[in-house]
Amino acid sequence: MNVFRLIGDLSHLLAIFLLLFKIWQTRSCAGLSGKSQIMFAAVFTTRYLDLLTTFVSLYNSVMKIIFIMSSVATVYLIYVKFKATYDTNHDTFRIEFLMIPVAGLALLVNHEYSVLEILWTFSIYLESVAILPQLFMISKTGEAESITSHYLFALGIYRGLYILNWIYRYYFEGFFDLIAVVAGCVQTILYCDFFYLYVTRVWKGKKLTLPA
Numbered sequence: 001m002n003v004f005r006l007i008g009d010l011s012h013l014l015a016i017f018l019l020l021f022k023i024w025q026t027r028s029c030a031g032l033s034g035k036s037q038i039m040f041a042a043v044f045t046t047r048y049l050d051l052l053t054t055f056v057s058l059y060n061s062v063m064k065i066i067f068i069m070s071s072v073a074t075v076y077l078i079y080v081k082f083k084a085t086y087d088t089n090h091d092t093f094r095i096e097f098l099m100i101p102v103a104g105l106a107l108l109v110n111h112e113y114s115v116l117e118i119l120w121t122f123s124i125y126l127e128s129v130a131i132l133p134q135l136f137m138i139s140k141t142g143e144a145e146s147i148t149s150h151y152l153f154a155l156g157i158y159r160g161l162y163i164l165n166w167i168y169r170y171y172f173e174g175f176f177d178l179i180a181v182v183a184g185c186v187q188t189i190l191y192c193d194f195f196y197l198y199v200t201r202v203w204k205g206k207k208l209t210l211p212a
């Protein structure tokens with residue numbers, strides 16, 4: 001494992017920790033998109049079904065279990081435990097308009113026509129757009145709490161580092177996965193506007209608000 005993937009994984013874990021900390025500390029899921037979290041739960045559940053068939057390493061297995069359990073726990077906190085604080089009025093993105101086309105694309109464009117491979121491909125495509133409901137929600141409310149901003153920034157850093165991981169693996173291992181690279185680039189592009197606002201506002205101690 002190279003340093004880019006390791007730091008990327010740690011950034012991803014940090015993002016999850018910040019999200020769960022925000023919900024538990026405030027006893028509220030205000031400002032968070034439950035629909036984005038449903039899609040992330042679907043991403044990790046479908047991607048890591050190979051836990052039942054393949055052992056790569058202890059690190060690999062532990063990380064997969066953490067991602068699955070934390071994503072399911074987040075959905076539970078939003079829709080069950082702290083449901084009264086969930087902002088349904090602003091979390092209105094129609095995720096079926098993402099999930100159905102993504103499922104169709106996974107059936108058409110994949111590396112191998114097998115159940116696990118199609119589900120893995122589905123998860124890769126879905127992850128690239130899973131953040132859209134959260135960004136859409138921020139666009140509707142016009143602002144985001146600081147810790148929510150930190151969560152999104154850590155997620156973006158994770159994806160950016162994985163692009164460096166793919167470049168490293170291509171040059172030093174001869175490995176190149178077109179599906180993962182294209183989907184990862186799409187996901188990173190979606191964060192660009194948010195990155196700009198984060199750097200120009202949150203880093204300066206201001207609340208992240210959208211320009212009028």
